[in-house]
Amino acid sequence: MDDESDAAERAGDDVDDIVEVPISAIEHYSYCPRQCALIHVEQTFDENLFTLRGRLAHERVHSGDDQPSRGVRVARGIPVWSDRLGLRGKVDLVEFRPDGPYPVEYKIGPRRGVHADLQLCAQALCLEEMLGEEVPRGAVFSFETRRRHEVVFDDGLRARTLEVVEAIRGLLREQRLPPAPNDSRCRHCSLINTCLPGVVGEPARLRGLQGALFHAREPGRDDE
Numbered sequence: 731m732d733d734e735s736d737a738a739e740r741a742g743d744d745v746d747d748i749v750e751v752p753i754s755a756i757e758h759y760s761y762c763p764r765q766c767a768l769i770h771v772e773q774t775f776d777e778n779l780f781t782l783r784g785r786l787a788h789e790r791v792h793s794g795d796d797q798p799s800r801g802v803r804v805a806r807g808i809p810v811w812s813d814r815l816g817l818r819g820k821v822d823l824v825e826f827r828p829d830g831p832y833p834v835e836y837k838i839g840p841r842r843g844v845h846a847d848l849q850l851c852a853q854a855l856c857l858e859e860m861l862g863e864e865v866p867r868g869a870v871f872s873f874e875t876r877r878r879h880e881v882v883f884d885d886g887l888r889a890r891t892l893e894v895v896e897a898i899r900g901l902l903r904e905q906r907l908p909p910a911p912n913d914s915r916c917r918h919c920s921l922i923n924t925c926l927p928g929v930v931g932e933p934a935r936l937r938g939l940q941g942a943l944f945h946a947r948e949p950g951r952d953d954e
C-alpha cells in the first residue's frame with residue numbers, strides 16, 4: 731500500500747487539510763477532465779433521458795431489500811469514505827463473501843473503457859480502510875447487457891485510481907476548467923450543450939465569435 735501512503739502524504743500531512751474527492755468524480759475525470767470540472771467545479775448538471783434513467787436505476791438498486799442473496803449477506807447504497815485518501819461516496823451494493831467484501835457498481839449503458847473500474851476501485855479502497863479487510867475484487871453491472879464485469883483490484887488499477895484522485899484534487903483545489911478535447915467522446919457526453927466543444931475546442935472559431943460579439947456595431951451608429 732505504499733502508493734496509497736504516498737497519495738495521502740501528497741494530499742497534505744494533516745487530513746483536515748485534504749480537499750475531499752467525491753468518488754463519482756473519478757469516472758467523470760477518467761472520461762473527460764473537462765466534464766469532471768463542469769460537474770464538480772462549476773456545478774453544471776444537464777438532466778436528460780440518459781441521466782434520468784441512471785438516477786432511477788440507482789434508486790431502485792438502493793431501495794432493494796438486504797435479504798441474503800444466494801446465501802451471501804448484502805448491503806445497499808452504503809456511504810463509504812477514506813480519511814487517509816480524502817475520498818467519500820456511496821457503494822451501490824456490497825456482497826459480504828467469505829473471501830472478502832465484494833462491491834458492485836450499477837451502470838445503465840454498456841461497458842466503455844476502464845472509467846467505472848477506477849470508480850469501483852476507489853470504493854474498494856474506502857471499504858478496506860473502513861472494515862480493516864482486504865477487498866480483492868468487485869464487479870460493474872450493466873443494465874443494458876444485464877451482465878456483470880468482474881474487476882480485480884490489482885496494483886496497477888490501485889495506482890491508476892490514486893493518480894486520478896490526485897489529479898481531481900488538484901482540479902478542485904485550483905477551481906480549474908480544462909480545455910475541451912472536442913473528439914469522439916463528446917457524442918456520448920450529457921454536457922455537450924453546456925460545454926459547446928465545437929466552439930471552445932477550436933480557438934480560431936472562438937476568436938471569431940468573440941470578435942462578432944464584442945465588436946458588433948451599436949444600432950443607429952452605422953456611420954462608424
Ligand code: SF4
Nearest residue numbers: 762765910916919925
Ligand atoms: S462535450 Fe466533450 S469536451 Fe465537453 S465535457 Fe463532454 S466530453 Fe468533455
